[in-house]
Amino acid sequence: MKSEIGIGLLGLGVVGSGVVEVLISKADKLAKHVGASLVLKRVLMRDVSKGRAVNLGSHLLTSNVAEVLTDPEIDIVIEVIGGEHPATEYIEQAITNGKHVVTANKEVMAKHGYGLLSLAQKYNVGLRYEASVGSGIPLIATFQQDLASNEIWAIHGILNGTTNYILTQMAQQGLDFPSALGQAQELGYAEPDPANDVEGIDAAYKLAILSSLAFHSEFDAQGISCQGISGLAAQDFRYAREFGYAIKLLAIAKRQADTVEMRVHPVFLPENSQLAKVDGVYNAIQVEGDLAGRLIFYGEGAGALRASSAIIADVLTISRNICRGLSNVLDVQLNQKLEIKPMSDIETRYYFRLSVNDRPGVLAQISKALGDNSVSISSVIQKESDPLAHTAELVIMTHSAREEAVQKALGEVKQLAVVNEVSSFVRVEG
Amino acid sequence: MKSEIGIGLLGLGVVGSGVVEVLISKADKLAKHVGASLVLKRVLMRDVSKGRAVNLGSHLLTSNVAEVLTDPEIDIVIEVIGGEHPATEYIEQAITNGKHVVTANKEVMAKHGYGLLSLAQKYNVGLRYEASVGSGIPLIATFQQDLASNEIWAIHGILNGTTNYILTQMAQQGLDFPSALGQAQELGYAEPDPANDVEGIDAAYKLAILSSLAFHSEFDAQGISCQGISGLAAQDFRYAREFGYAIKLLAIAKRQADTVEMRVHPVFLPENSQLAKVDGVYNAIQVEGDLAGRLIFYGEGAGALRASSAIIADVLTISRNICRGLSNVLDVQLNQKLEIKPMSDIETRYYFRLSVNDRPGVLAQISKALGDNSVSISSVIQKESDPLAHTAELVIMTHSAREEAVQKALGEVKQLAVVNEVSSFVRVEG
Numbered sequence: 056m057k058s059e060i061g062i063g064l065l066g067l068g069v070v071g072s073g074v075v076e077v078l079i080s081k082a083d084k085l086a087k088h089v090g091a092s093l094v095l096k097r098v099l100m101r102d103v104s105k106g107r108a109v110n111l112g113s114h115l116l117t118s119n120v121a122e123v124l125t126d127p128e129i130d131i132v133i134e135v136i137g138g139e140h141p142a143t144e145y146i147e148q149a150i151t152n153g154k155h156v157v158t159a160n161k162e163v164m165a166k167h168g169y170g171l172l173s174l175a176q177k178y179n180v181g182l183r184y185e186a187s188v189g190s191g192i193p194l195i196a197t198f199q200q201d202l203a204s205n206e207i208w209a210i211h212g213i214l215n216g217t218t219n220y221i222l223t224q225m226a227q228q229g230l231d232f233p234s235a236l237g238q239a240q241e242l243g244y245a246e247p248d249p250a251n252d253v254e255g256i257d258a259a260y261k262l263a264i265l266s267s268l269a270f271h272s273e274f275d276a277q278g279i280s281c282q283g284i285s286g287l288a289a290q291d292f293r294y295a296r297e298f299g300y301a302i303k304l305l306a307i308a309k310r311q312a313d314t315v316e317m318r319v320h321p322v323f324l325p326e327n328s329q330l331a332k333v334d335g336v337y338n339a340i341q342v343e344g345d346l347a348g349r350l351i352f353y354g355e356g357a358g359a360l361r362a363s364s365a366i367i368a369d370v371l372t373i374s375r376n377i378c379r380g381l382s383n384v385l386d387v388q389l390n391q392k393l394e395i396k397p398m399s400d401i402e403t404r405y406y407f408r409l410s411v412n413d414r415p416g417v418l419a420q421i422s423k424a425l426g427d428n429s430v431s432i433s434s435v436i437q438k439e440s441d442p443l444a445h446t447a448e449l450v451i452m453t454h455s456a457r458e459e460a461v462q463k464a465l466g467e468v469k470q471l472a473v474v475n476e477v478s479s480f481v482r483v484e485g
Numbered sequence: 486m487k488s489e490i491g492i493g494l495l496g497l498g499v500v501g502s503g504v505v506e507v508l509i510s511k512a513d514k515l516a517k518h519v520g521a522s523l524v525l526k527r528v529l530m531r532d533v534s535k536g537r538a539v540n541l542g543s544h545l546l547t548s549n550v551a552e553v554l555t556d557p558e559i560d561i562v563i564e565v566i567g568g569e570h571p572a573t574e575y576i577e578q579a580i581t582n583g584k585h586v587v588t589a590n591k592e593v594m595a596k597h598g599y600g601l602l603s604l605a606q607k608y609n610v611g612l613r614y615e616a617s618v619g620s621g622i623p624l625i626a627t628f629q630q631d632l633a634s635n636e637i638w639a640i641h642g643i644l645n646g647t648t649n650y651i652l653t654q655m656a657q658q659g660l661d662f663p664s665a666l667g668q669a670q671e672l673g674y675a676e677p678d679p680a681n682d683v684e685g686i687d688a689a690y691k692l693a694i695l696s697s698l699a700f701h702s703e704f705d706a707q708g709i710s711c712q713g714i715s716g717l718a719a720q721d722f723r724y725a726r727e728f729g730y731a732i733k734l735l736a737i738a739k740r741q742a743d744t745v746e747m748r749v750h751p752v753f754l755p756e757n758s759q760l761a762k763v764d765g766v767y768n769a770i771q772v773e774g775d776l777a778g779r780l781i782f783y784g785e786g787a788g789a790l791r792a793s794s795a796i797i798a799d800v801l802t803i804s805r806n807i808c809r810g811l812s813n814v815l816d817v818q819l820n821q822k823l824e825i826k827p828m829s830d831i832e833t834r835y836y837f838r839l840s841v842n843d844r845p846g847v848l849a850q851i852s853k854a855l856g857d858n859s860v861s862i863s864s865v866i867q868k869e870s871d872p873l874a875h876t877a878e879l880v881i882m883t884h885s886a887r888e889e890a891v892q893k894a895l896g897e898v899k900q901l902a903v904v905n906e907v908s909s910f911v912r913v914e915g
Binding site: 077081084085087088185191192193196197200201202203204205329332344345346347348349350351352353354355358360361363364365367368371372375379381382386388390 | 630631759775776777779780782805811818
């Protein structure tokens with residue numbers, strides 16, 4: 056029986072430092088759980104001279120990745136560098152060197168998950184990635200094990216805490232997007248370059264990972280239609296409330312016959328739905344399956360401790376298996392070949408906000424453009440916004456319509472002389 | 486490699502029939518997942534002549550339990566009889582005969598979980614019980630694996646769908662308890678004898694199971710203080726709303742130094758809290774840990790399909806391990822010796838509703854009785870309820886106080902000549 060499990064760590068940023076902190080402060084608890092000590096053998100960091108607020112002997116630090124990936128005393132490599140490169144290559148090398156790997160890297164798992172899992176299977180090692188989606192919220196193991204007997208119908212996720220914080224501030228404080236973003240940046244909830252979060256790319260990576268587990272198929276994350284939240288204005292939240300909705304950035308996957316509808320964009324959600332009540336930096340993932348029904352998993356989707364909870368859980372699972380002589384290989388159950396449904400084919404309801412000339416007959420012209428494309432209106436709100444310029448704000452909710460028809464109709468609406476601008480465009484869910 | 490996993494089923498009630506249905510209708514999917522067919526070999530039912538709405542050959546049915554427990558072709562025994570006896574003995578016999586066991590039985594696992602898990606360890610078989618709490622909501626594996634590195638601080642659970650349905654009807658429709666119970670019985674959400682649900686006993690079993698996983702200690706479910714919902718009246722919900730609260734039956738466990746506060750009773754919950762928004766037959770379990778933070782797991786906590794989701798997940802896990810030659814033994818990590826904190830020692834805030842004489846000085850007398858016991862009042866609502874009888878309804882919210890002091894104070898309040906009755910008594914949480 057092994058008395059020691061050697062750990063190598065790639066990356067000593069916020070999450071990496073959290074992992075080190077837990078490995079040190081909980082050493083006894085973890086050893087008891089595993090039946091062997093978890094010993095940190097080597098830590099890769101860019102500049103070892105940079106003093107980090109972590110209680111680590113300098114002999115453990117290296118800027119040479121080979122010292123981690125080839126160290127025979129290291130059983131498990133934890134990757135928390137983030138980003139596609141060189142993290143992907145490091146994980147590949149760790150696997151081919153016979154190391155088990157635990158990663159928090161959503162971009163790598165979204166883009167290269169299938170290849171890496173197959174490689175791990177070939178080299179008879181484990182590759183676990185619980186922290187890659189929802190941080191400390193148990194999701195990956197949940198799909199792999201607890202929901203295994205279910206046909207999954209749909210996933211609706213608030214998968215990005217940064218955008219949910221910004222949207223909550225816009226809804227509750229009446230802020231516009233730039234102010235809410237600025238506030239989130241000051242608090243450290245948004246990065247200096249926030250594009251990955253606010254444009255929905257981060258959520259799309261996570262959706263690709265969950266969908267591949269849920270639907271047993273490989274998906275190209277870059278094929279997921281993505282719309283961010285930067286186009287939303289303060290008044291969209293007021294109109295949403297008038298109609299009885301909240302606005303959330305949702306990642307949506309819905310199983311159809313042999314396609315899956317997959318998209319990330321802001322939605323109007325009925326305000327009494329559970330997901331509409333998820334505020335601030337919290338994440339929530341709703342899963343619908345034929346047996347389990349509708350489940351929701353809720354928690355904080357970011358932060359060093361939250362990620363450590365998932366990373367250390369993965370390390371414990373692998374370590375216990377090593378100690379008991381059990382295999383860590385996960386079967387890669389990607390036996391379906393499903394395509395992402397083209398965005399133009401989805402059907403849903405829509406909200407538009409338009410700036411129009413304030414004169415009789417405007418609504419008739421717009422209704423006709425929509426009607427000509429089989430898009431029918433369910434409600435309209437018209438408010439005088441600028442009596443001097445004779446412009447008004449017109450808000451339209453449609454019945455269910457096909458995205459392609461809606462886009463064509465909106466193109467025609469934009470051409471109308473009486474229409475100054477289509478200011479907002481949000482899909483309605485539920 | 487085994488090409489077939491033999492399954493024995495104890496009990497063909499609602500849940501048992503659901504399990505049979507899934508094993509038959511999803512045979513291909515399950516076989517692909519496991520790498521071997523799951524074959525139902527024998528089903529115990531009380532009266533085999535009773536035609537059940539299940540597509541089973543009569544040669545599979547037996548009323549002789551030994552035919553299931555000793556059948557050498559059976560690898561896994563699923564127990565869905567429910568109740569303490571004879572289910573406990575059947576599970577014991579299955580284990581000592583070398584069978585793996587999957588059970589949905591909360592009463593057995595709450596009362597005999599430690600002994601049975603130890604027995605399973607001794608006989609080198611698996612004993613899994615995901616369906617025993619929250620039905621299809623993944624919780625047991627979550628604690629065993631995903632939260633393993635966490636110190637758990639607290640569990641707050643809406644663990645019983647029957648009572649949550651009744652409370653929701655009382656809150657939304659203004660029904661009194663007997664009408665809401667009657668409605669739940671008509672819809673099949675409450676049993677003809679509803680005591681186990683409405684008195685909180687069912688929730689206490691589930692709390693004992695979760696607490697033993699969370700705190701790594703054995704707890705006596707019968708030591709959990711339990712108060713049901715039958716004493717609540719329609720006006721308690723109106724007052725709760727006036728104060729900004731919802732009323733829920735909560736199962737609460739909070740870790741202290743070497744005790745755990747464990748109790749099941751109705752509570753006032755702030756109406757904007759996530760658990761307050763869980764309505765109808767849904768369950769929700771909030772877990773707070775040092776690393777993962779605050780997590781909530783939400784879903785339907787009852788029904789044949791929901792339970793089947795968890796039961797079949799357990800069967801799949803065991804079957805895959807059998808096929809891959811891996812052990813199914815779970816380490817029983819009950820290495821802590823924690824006591825349940827005496828109810829008299831807990832500290833919280835309280836709501837009382839009293840019927841009093843409608844005359845000056847009544848509140849002074851009541852305040853004095855409370856104050857003499859160090860229980861201080863935070864708010865009071867007084868309403869004239871019966872001008873003819875000169876009685877009024879008095880509603881009191883207290884600051885945080887010790888249960889023992891509150892009970893003593895209430896005893897003194899009841900003795901006051903001006904007090905007709907203490908009509909309601911609800912603790913406040915959060």
